[in-house]
Amino acid sequence: MNDRLSLANTPIFLYNPAVDAVTLLQQLINGVSLGSLYALIAIGYTMVYGILRLINFAHGDLLMVAAYAAVMGVGLFAWPWPVAFGLAIGLTGLLGVLLERGAYRPLRRAPRLSLLISAIAASFLLENLALVLAGGRPQPFPVPPALAGVLPWGGLFIPRLSLIIPAITAALLGLLFLIVYRTRAGRAMRAIAKDLETVSLLGIDVNRIIALTFLLGSLLAGAGGLLWAMKYPQVNPFMGILPGLKAFIAAVLGGIGNLAGAVLGGLILGLLEVLIVALAPSWAGYRDALAFALLIVILLLRPTGILGEMVGEEKL
Amino acid sequence: MKRNFWLNLGAVALLALFIWAAGRWADEYQVRLLNNLAVFITLAVAYNLINGVCGQLHLGPNAFITLGAYTAALLTLTPAEKALNFLVTPLYWPLSHLTLPFPAALLAGGLAAAACGFLTGFPVLRVRGDYLAIVTLGFGEVVRVLANNLQGLTNGPLGLKGLSPYTTLWWSWGVAAATVAVVVCLVNSSYGRAMQAIREDETAARAMGVNTFRHLLLAYILSAFFFGVGGGLLAHLITTISPSLFTFFLTFNLLIIIVVGGLGSTTGAVLAAAFFTLAGEGLRFVEEPHLLLGLTLPGVPGLRMVILSAALLLVILFFRRGLLGRREFSWEALGLSFFARQKRYET
Numbered sequence: 185m186n187d188r189l190s191l192a193n194t195p196i197f198l199y200n201p202a203v204d205a206v207t208l209l210q211q212l213i214n215g216v217s218l219g220s221l222y223a224l225i226a227i228g229y230t231m232v233y234g235i236l237r238l239i240n241f242a243h244g245d246l247l248m249v250a251a252y253a254a255v256m257g258v259g260l261f262a263w264p265w266p267v268a269f270g271l272a273i274g275l276t277g278l279l280g281v282l283l284e285r286g287a288y289r290p291l292r293r294a295p296r297l298s299l300l301i302s303a304i305a306a307s308f309l310l311e312n313l314a315l316v317l318a319g320g321r322p323q324p325f326p327v328p329p330a331l332a333g334v335l336p337w338g339g340l341f342i343p344r345l346s347l348i349i350p351a352i353t354a355a356l357l358g359l360l361f362l363i364v365y366r367t368r369a370g371r372a373m374r375a376i377a378k379d380l381e382t383v384s385l386l387g388i389d390v391n392r393i394i395a396l397t398f399l400l401g402s403l404l405a406g407a408g409g410l411l412w413a414m415k416y417p418q419v420n421p422f423m424g425i426l427p428g429l430k431a432f433i434a435a436v437l438g439g440i441g442n443l444a445g446a447v448l449g450g451l452i453l454g455l456l457e458v459l460i461v462a463l464a465p466s467w468a469g470y471r472d473a474l475a476f477a478l479l480i481v482i483l484l485l486r487p488t489g490i491l492g493e494m495v496g497e498e499k500l
Numbered sequence: 501m502k503r504n505f506w507l508n509l510g511a512v513a514l515l516a517l518f519i520w521a522a523g524r525w526a527d528e529y530q531v532r533l534l535n536n537l538a539v540f541i542t543l544a545v546a547y548n549l550i551n552g553v554c555g556q557l558h559l560g561p562n563a564f565i566t567l568g569a570y571t572a573a574l575l576t577l578t579p580a581e582k583a584l585n586f587l588v589t590p591l592y593w594p595l596s597h598l599t600l601p602f603p604a605a606l607l608a609g610g611l612a613a614a615a616c617g618f619l620t621g622f623p624v625l626r627v628r629g630d631y632l633a634i635v636t637l638g639f640g641e642v643v644r645v646l647a648n649n650l651q652g653l654t655n656g657p658l659g660l661k662g663l664s665p666y667t668t669l670w671w672s673w674g675v676a677a678a679t680v681a682v683v684v685c686l687v688n689s690s691y692g693r694a695m696q697a698i699r700e701d702e703t704a705a706r707a708m709g710v711n712t713f714r715h716l717l718l719a720y721i722l723s724a725f726f727f728g729v730g731g732g733l734l735a736h737l738i739t740t741i742s743p744s745l746f747t748f749f750l751t752f753n754l755l756i757i758i759v760v761g762g763l764g765s766t767t768g769a770v771l772a773a774a775f776f777t778l779a780g781e782g783l784r785f786v787e788e789p790h791l792l793l794g795l796t797l798p799g800v801p802g803l804r805m806v807i808l809s810a811a812l813l814l815v816i817l818f819f820r821r822g823l824l825g826r827r828e829f830s831w832e833a834l835g836l837s838f839f840a841r842q843k844r845y846e847t
Contacts, residue, residue, distance in 0.1 A: 238630065239634060287817070290817055291817065301557070304559075308812075312806040315806075316801075316806055429638070470646075470649060473642045487631070
C-alpha cells in the first residue's frame, strides 16, 4: 500500500523551476516535439500562401475535422486505429480540396479582401457545423496504447509521443520535399508560386495543381491534427484555432512561402513557448500571447521572415 | 446645402421623438433590443470606416471594445463595488478609489482605446492585406490573454459584475447618431476621399501625394475610439463583463454586418446592423424546441452561427457587393430633391 502510494506520488514529469541540465534537456525534447507539430501545420499555410497569397483561415479547423473523424472512426464504428486514422487523414485532405473548390476558386480574380472574408466565413462554418453535429462538450481522444506511455531514460521521462511526433513529422516532410522538388507536379507548383498567369499560358492546368497543393497541405494538417489530439487528448470544435494561428505565425517567422522556413519557424516557436514556461513559470499565462508579440516584432524588423526573400512592398 | 441641414435636423428630431416614445411605451425586451441595435450601429459604422472605406481588413475590433468596456466599467464602479468584485487580487490603487460619472467614463474608454490604437497603429499599419489581418487578429488575442492574466486590473477570468445599467436609449442612440455624423463628415471630406483612393490603389494614391500612413492611422484611431465608446456602452448594457465576452466572435459578427451591408457604405452598415440584430433575435427560434404537426423538433444549439456563417459565405461568393454596394443614402436619392431640380430647370 505504502509502495503504491509513493509510486502514485512520483511525478511523471520532473518539474523543477530551478533549471538544471536534466530539466533543460527534458524541456528541449518537449519543445522540439511541439515545434515539429507547428512545422507540420505551418507547411500547409505556407504552400497555400505561396501560390494564392491567401491565409487559409480554415486550415486550423482541418485539424479539428481530422480529430473528430478519428474519434468517430474509433469510437462509433469501432475500426482499428490505423484504419480510422488513415481514413481521417484522407477525409481531411478531401475537405481541403473541397474548400478550395467551393470557397476560394470562385473568388480567385476578386479583390483580396473578399477572398480573406470567404476564408474566415469557411472557418466559422466548419467550427459551428462541428459544434452542431458533435456538441460543445470536449471529447476524449482515443490514444492508441502503442503510442502512449513514458520512457524512463537516464533520469529523464520522455513521453513516447515526444519522440514519435518529430519522427513522423520528419518522414512526412521528407516525402513532401521529394514531391515538391523532384516531380513534375512539384515543379509546376513552384512555378505557379512565381507567376500564376504565365504558368497558365504555358499549358499547365493551374486548377489541378492548386487542388493538389490544397490536398497535400490538408493531408499534412490531418496528420498534424491527429498528432495534436494525441498530445493534448481532448477534442472540441474550436481546438484548431490557436494551433492554426500559431502555425501561421511560425510560417511568417520562417519566411512565408518557403517550405524550409516553415519548418524552422515552427521549431523556433515551439522551443520558445516551452522554454518560456520552463524558465519563468509565472509567465505561463502569457504563453499564448508570446506568438503574437513575436509576430509584431518580426513584422517590424524583418517582414520577410528569417529565410524569406525580399519582396516588393505590394506583396505584403 | 441649407436644405440638407434642415432635413438632417428634422431626421434627428424624428429620432429623438422615436426614442422618447420608445422610452415611454416599449417594454423591457424591446428597449434591450433597441439598445443592442444602437450599439451595433456604432460598432459597425466605425468598423466600416477602416474596413470598407480604407479597404484594410482589420480583425481586432474586439480588442478595442474590450479596452473600452473595461476602462469605462472600472471608472463607473464605486469603491465599495470594486472591493466586492476584486476578492482574489485587490485592484491597483488609483483606480480602486476613483469613480467618474458615466459620460466621462465612456469618453475615457474611447480615449484609452484610441491611445492604444495610436500605439499599435505604428507596427500594424506597416503591413497590408493578410498580414494586417493576422496582426490585428493577434492583437485581439493578446488583449484577451492580458485581460485574463492581469488580475489586479481586470479581475482575471472572473470579470466585473454588478455594473449599473447606465446605458439608456438616449445614450446608445445619441452615440450611434454622433458616430454616423462624424464618420459621414469624414468620408465626405478630403481625408475620406484620400482613404477611398488608398482602397482603390495605394500606389496610385501615394503617387498623387497622399500620405497613406497618416490617413490610415487617422481612420484606425478614430475607429478605435468609437469601438472603445461602444464597448463602454455594451458593458453598461450587459452589466457583467469578462474576457470571454469579447472574443473573435464579436469581430466576426461585425464583419458579417458590414459585408452584408456592402463594404464601404455607411448606410449599408446601419441597415445591416439593424437587420442583423433583428434577424439574430428571429433566428433564436431554430435553437428552441418546436411542436410541428404533432412532432417535437428539438432545438439545435449553435445552429444560428451555422446559418450566419453560411450566409456570409454565400454573400461573399455570389453577392459580393452586399445590400447597397457602395451607394449611400442621400436626400437627393430619396426624391426630396424635387425643389432643387425645379430650380435647375428654371435656370
